[in-house]
Amino acid sequence: MLIKEELSRYNRQMILPELGLTGQEKLKAAKVLVIGAGGLGCPVLQYLAAAGIGTIGIVDDDVVELSNLHRQILYNHTDIGQPKAKIAAEKLQLLNPHVGFSAYHERFRADNAVNICQDYDLVIDCSDNFTTRYLVNDTCVALGKTLIFGSILQFEGQVAVFNHQGGANYRDLYATPPTENINCAEGGVIGILPGIIGLYMANEALKLICGIGETLAGKLMTVNALNNAVLVFKIASEKPANTAKPGPDKTDKAVPEIDSTTLDRWLETNADEVFLIDVREGYEHEDGNIGGINLSLYELRESLAAIPKNKKVVCYCQTGQRSKMAVQLLVGVYEGEVYSLKEGVT
Template sequence: MARPPLVDVGPELSTSQVERYSRHLLLPGVGREGQRRLANARVLVVGAGGLGSPALLYLAAAGVGTLGVVDADVVEESNLQRQIIHRQSDIGRPKVRSAAETVREVNPYVRVVEHELRLDSSNALELLRGYDLVVDGADNFATRYLVDDACALVGIPHVWGSIFRFQGQVSVWWAGEGPCYRCVFPTPPPPGSVPSCAEGGVLGVLCAAVASVQATEAVKLIVGMGEPVLGRLLLHDALSQRWDELHVERNPECPLCGDHPTITELIDYEQFCGLPTQQEDDVHAMLPTVTAPELAQMLRDRPESFRLVDVRGEDERSIVSIPGAEPVPLEEFVSGRAASRFEEGEEVVIHCKVGGRSATALQALIAGGHTNARHLEGGVLAWVREVDPSLPTY
């Protein structure tokens, strides 16, 4: 059933706005009043990436009066396969700046607020208090829990989306009105158990399918029409072109929105999600490394004297690989099985994409007693950047 409009009616529309939004004005449930609510709405989009890009474009075209966009990244060429708000000429520029310029070109009546920062516990509450709702396009679990908690503490809904490979999920989380994200996903998955899109890939057009639903839900909530997906979790499989639906309920024992909530302030979400702490980062920083130029020299002078190991998946290796590297899955290092692959004292150099997974593998190998090992600082991306720029990156 429809819920009361989230946003009050704003000022009268100009003649130009009436013409621009005329197809909305003809719709039962929107009309002139609904369009004035949209023009008076303030929506924060978290992430100007795969989901944020199409969501921003459709919300701008719909006439949402104020669009905030928060992102700390710059545009990379690998983004352009799905992040349609950016262009080739934007590579290297901050995503928020690129996105804001495109939005202003789509609709000059939209005010864009650029938040070029990393959303975290120190700034989330203050930032969210300036908005009516959040469209969450975050690509990591720490930010998803952060947004859920912050929205609950501020008292606003957020429209959440998630994508991976060929599958997507959408729901509206709203503490006090229905379940929140924590009600359905009380604990994050173990670190590394769910590959990122950078590791596992994503079908570019899937972003449009999921983000268009997110934008639709935002418009419905603002105007107060239709039935929002509150208490429902939509599951999309692009390969079968099927949408499924799960009924989800508020958890009375939820620490955020349950009968006796214990979360009254924002926490350390990277720690909550099991991401490396500063102490663990310091341990990784102390591990022995080799630079890309040093590795290139080793491969030229003495390629038979050491083992070069790639812990990435097959799909990643098919994009770019270092000549002579042999694949050994990271899981084998973590479980300890990889130790049997190497002779005592044999020199080993491990690498991954940027150095995080190789550090984990090296730490496990050293803990198992193999000390003559190092990992490639900066991973295969450093190899491309410093040794062979003709190779692709991802």
Template sequence: MKALNEEERERYQRHLCIPELGEAGQLKIKAGSVLVVGAGGLGSAVLLYLAAAGVGRLGIVDSDVVELSNLQRQILYDTEHLGIVKTELAFQRLHALNPHVELKLYQQRFEKQNALKLMQGYAIVMDGTDNFETRFLINDLCVKSGKPYIYGAINQFHGQVSVFDAKKGACFRCVYPAMPSEEIIAMNKGVGVVGAVPGIIGSIEALECIKILTGIGDPLYGRMILLDGQTMEFREIQIRKQTNCPICAAH
């Protein structure tokens, strides 16, 4: 890849002055390709920070339009955007933020019929979703295709984040082997979230992505960070690969 031009050097100056990162690291970020599934609360923070960081190609998967109740936490959008498709608005905002980033829009749901095709050409898959069904699908396909899955979840004052890669440790199914019951899903639907929580968790997801792209630091393989926003405590738990996991045991 060509060296950074003068405009890029000025734009990323606060990256370039970090000894571990420098221009070599910024070029790795520029060469990166990341698929973000979901452009809501988590996805907003993930997309803004990855675009600002200069990730070369970002894919955005979302089928929704902006609703008024989104605006308490989905910082990509404004009041004037109600009823407009999220992917189109995300493109406008992110392109204005950093025109050097190539943006691919997928105005559709991430489902079994299209998921593998959507993931093709991307090195990392990011979780901006809000349901177990989609997370299981992302995980299973990432295991089969050998790609890292950066996971984030939020609930009220709480959040959790991890990185799953079957080549380096546990997968999502090692932690959550089966879908929750319909009763539990119904209980958790619409429980709400404090708007800043997806910003915190999404920012951590973005940082993990940058670490993986550059090879710097120690990504959250085999570890999960749990946030309690009421006490502002972060707790880390260890995640072990399960030998009987139906998805990753053979990898």
């Protein structure tokens, strides 16, 4: 259950109908493992933490070096020589104290891979070498974990979602490791590229966790930052991924709604039995409202004493999205009738 501070913190993304309160609670319940806290890991970690992922594991045996700082912007000059996993967890905890972090200052190896991965729902590979990439893939296949993959070199990056619902995995794309391993230290990388690719990876994670949108499951996306070319390829696999879009969450209960005509009728005939709550923020209420009291979305649970139990409670906002979340928040903790004003005051 989200607390008041979380409702306020995540308000701007929760009002998206595709995400909503249910999606935010899924993010809070999620456990995500990020392998590698370097160029790709930094933006992935920052945006997952900011989005409200409940538990994040960080695996990296490296320390911060001066040559990292042009692209690994989670760190600064004072962090040089410090373990990346530990420093990343400390900085991210300051970014979002509602997220739990586990730092693994060790190399991801065959003898610890299963123990590290097994307790996480989703694995994100931000490593920079083929040995680790194949080990991460094979571990996820063995454990049945969905894997988000990313890679960068020079001006080009790749993003894919592997092993989702038993679909294509990394070995379907690259069956065996190449004989040469050219990394950023040898081939170079433009500092902005890991930010671009890392954000795509974080976005895939949010979609997978919330069950929204179309993901890169069974696909490979390439991005060229030099000429702005973006291509998406299907990955051949003997066992293709289930690409069907998720249906409605059957655990969600329909939110009781009324339209403005019904509200007008109630107010005309039995105004004393109706209690209006504007769940927008204070400045919005001051700019214009249709009456009642102003209790912002994230104040509701702590303000139940201000809501009478012997009236029909109608929550409203600008468009009807926040008011639906307000009703969801009140269900189970409020004993009386509560409704959302469909389409809001617009």
